[in-house]
């Protein structure tokens with residue numbers, strides 16, 4: 001008879017990985033809306049200025065997702081079929097970063113939740129499988145979407161493949177060129193993929209006519225995917241971030257992390273995530289913010305690129321989610337819907353706005369934000385890869401940089417913090433960006449004041465939040 005597996009570590013403080021059983025997968029998503037101190041602003045119809053209703057959104061989304069978008073229920077049950085798909089990669093591991101702590105010589109304790117273990121390599125399939133499931137349940141056979149870094153496009157291609165749906169991905173042109181292997185991955189899961197702006201939609205053709213060299217942006221790719229979905233009965237639109245229901249689906253991350261921090265015998269003083277549209281940040285932070293709103297002291301830090309500083313320099317205003325003004329108006333921190341961020345290598349963070357729920361939390365002072373230059377971010381990514389071994393996605397490396405800066409500041413102040421950050425994805429398809437960093441070719445771009453004033457003029461005449 002084989003000997004049973006023996007426990008080799010007895011003390012949580014010396015352990016590296018904190019793992020949950022498949023049976024411990026969260027069975028409900030956490031909805032932060034009813035716990036928010038300030039109710040979120042209504043979503044407005046751009047033509048009438050009135051709040052949009054479910055019927056306005058029905059051409060684009062299945063009714064179950066529309067209900068989740070406006071739900072005031074504190075928790076929403078996760079259907080068995082979705083749990084079954086989650087079990088392919090969830091629960092994801094939580095690590096104590098002993099080696100990073102040693103490398104930077106900090107007295108603080110650093111933990112990270114690693115979402116790069118999913119088949120596409122990031123947190124994005126947490127919502128992709130849910131969205132594909134509800135669409136299929138309500139009879140849609142095809143989904144259209146945008147992708148920045150390619151992580152979302154590959155996550156939706158993966159989900160639609162598993163559920164037997166068709167998928168079309170509009171991939172931001174600069175990422176399409178920078179990341180041929182992400183393209184191949186999307187292809188391998190059977191989705192159709194084009195560089196955006198493309199010749200396939202009116203929105204794409206109009207932008208190409210005006211700016212033939214446009215590198216594209218998430219705002220432009222969203223316009224194309226929305227137009228595609230609105231024009232076909234069989235097709236719904238699927239968004240990888242920003243919307244309430246997307247953030248909701250990501251809360252499995254934070255719920256697992258709460259249980260894993262308990263296994264580690266610790267609780268974070270500081271929570272850190274990178275923010276593009278805001279979904280991985282929300283996924284980790286919302287279940288902890290529930291505790292903060294109830295009175296617990298936690299510093300919650302959102303990390304963004306200086307080239308697209310939505311939370312740190314954008315204004316809280318009603319704006320369109322896309323460049324061609326096809327979406328409803330949402331109240332969020334924005335740099336203006338026609339702002340095209342510089343082509344930095346964290347493609348997934350190049351979005352002019354941020355999730356309305358995250359904006360409201362920033363307005364209410366429950367979270368704060370910092371913006372970083374890309375060479376600093378890549379330098380921190382190398383410290384992490386050289387100590388913990390994982391090569392992070394450039395987006396996730398913003399959270400690593402925020403963590404290292406936070407630990408250093410604590411050391412200087414003579415404090416010991418417990419820091420938890422979200423490592424939202426691996427960077428195995430970002431090696432071109434690393435090569436450019438090694439060659440000293442990465443440009444540090446901070447958004448220029450004149451360009452920001454120009455872009456913000458696009459908000460003139462739009463309603464202002466109450």
Ligand SMILES: Cc1ncc(COP(=O)(O)O)c(C=O)c1O
Nearest residue numbers: 151241276277278279280348425
């Ligand atoms: C690995 C990774 N992290 C973070 C993001 C940013 O998106 P979000 O803010 O919705 O998490 C992306 C977007 O593509 C991504 O690929």
